[in-house]
Amino acid sequence: AVGVVFIGSIIYSMFTSPLQLTEAPSIADRDSISKRESGVTEKSPMRLRMEALIKEKQSEIVAALQELDPANKFRTDTWSRPAGGGGTSCVQQDGNVFEKAGVNTSIVYGTLPRPAIEKMRVNHKAIDPDVDSLEFFAAGLSLVLHPQNPNAPTVHLNYRYFETMDNDGKCNAWWFGGGTDLTPTYLYDEDAIHFHKSIKDACDKHDRGYYPRFKQWCDKYFYIPHRQESRGIGGIFFDDLDGQEKDQEQLFSFVKDCLSSFLPGYLPIVTRRKDMPFGEREKQWQQLRRGRYVEFNLVNDRGTSFGLNTPSARVESILMSLPLTARWMYMHEAEKGSREERILGVLKQPVEWV
């Protein structure tokens, strides 16, 4: 079984039909020996550095979340793919702070068939067009946190790295993708501003053009056409960032800073909202918004669709992103002038928060 949440977003655009991932034992085995013998340093191939980074960040994030609610231990499931790679899912359910919190890493070694290679070449000219199959590697960290308190926003994050390799494991084409976005039930401007500012700061250290560009990309990606509204108030989203954008070292450093900005960007928000008083009305509105979250993830999210269509995918890791509870009411309408109406307005028309 494979956790493919993040891989979906990477590979999906390159395939129109489900893909049977085939196995590439040799490179995975060699990487495994190299890690055991020499560890992972700045001289290691990027795939090993990215793997080490996401595992480190997963531990760091899970530890910080665990501290918010020490009584409800995260459950950790680790699995490995027979041909190399594997993953770890850390999940907390029905706790004091989070209704559901999932933090997931996945590593995949596999072989791309010819049609997939042809589609990838559209965005990545470094890929050799004259081969029948190509080894690939993918690594990603993906998390979704659904708080219990309707005043605290849901948050999603996903960063990943993809590369193709020749038979000796030498990197051929490579790129980074990812992002993070916030989905409040009720809007607190200070939370929205803080969240966006922390991402913008991480972006600005690398390129002043990143935040505006990736913020817009995020607003576009998380739009629910059938509801004519966004899933949340956005953040950043990007994909296919390769050598045409910046060199590999710079992009790795950018992704690292994005990952590091997550806890300072989100923890203060959930900390100040998690114990606010609320009533039946607020809980019900949260449940309705959770329903929209489910709609986006099951109907619109390319990563989820791809994952669910991948044979032998680890479904529990993919659907870890769904809330514990959700609600659908027929013809529900927000009251004029209410807080419910206010957040709907923002979901219809994205705001520039910083």
Added chain:
Amino acid sequence: AVGVVFIGSIIYSMFTSPLQLTEAPSIADRDSISKRESGVTEKSPMRLRMEALIKEKQSEIVAALQELDPANKFRTDTWSRPAGGGGTSCVQQDGNVFEKAGVNTSIVYGTLPRPAIEKMRVNHKAIDPDVDSLEFFAAGLSLVLHPQNPNAPTVHLNYRYFETMDNDGKCNAWWFGGGTDLTPTYLYDEDAIHFHKSIKDACDKHDRGYYPRFKQWCDKYFYIPHRQESRGIGGIFFDDLDGQEKDQEQLFSFVKDCLSSFLPGYLPIVTRRKDMPFGEREKQWQQLRRGRYVEFNLVNDRGTSFGLNTPSARVESILMSLPLTARWMYMHEAEKGSREERILGVLKQPVEWV
């Protein structure tokens, strides 16, 4: 706005991308005048007879359901399409018997573009291959009932008629589709047998081959690949039944009998289950099964996908099929030897109930 739940299932297989339904005012107007002047009789065109039938059955079903819970009135919304056709949604929410009950009719007059015509011809040779566009008519009744009590099963029904017409309104190709299926949270064999028997009796009056054939079709259609289980314990499902199957009069009479068998097939079940005692455990298991219902409808149901991808569709009518509440737990496992495990077994391996 158009209620397209049922149309989805009809048209979906013929389109790979969303279709802009264009308008055909003239035939709709003429039909409207004919209904006003002469009423609908056995001599009327089939489209008018089917429209009259589903409206009659909608009233009958809503009245019977209303009697189960007189205190919670059904809400009725009627809408019309500017170019002809329209629909009525009757919905009861958070009542004493049903958490959500929706009974919907839709009538659509429109024009099929060339690519749609070409795909339809695969199943319906009566369609003229040498035209650039073709008038069509679709009419359907669709219902989903989600009871409050976990001992009472969810039920779904959908019957529809489709035809293409020349510019004078003369029917060219036509076919019927539909079915009904049961989704219990807990399995009561007597309920499963009663439900299937009442459908089988309706089928057997017309063709002894129908029930086995359409039962199998139903098991296949309501399968959730990513869960490797069925949505429920089935019933019947069929599509594209045209003159190659039986003559129009016989098929209309078959659909009529299917519709008439619904109340006697379902009412006794919900009546004997709706007041049974249950606890937190049963409610939670119901919520988890509702989650699977949402997954099927949003991920796998071709009708829903098509509906949500149709511009100007009436989303509230399409998503009326979703339960009021649902739940997703990470790695939930049914206890060995429990009633929860028993129903799961049946969902993994369809049973011949009669």
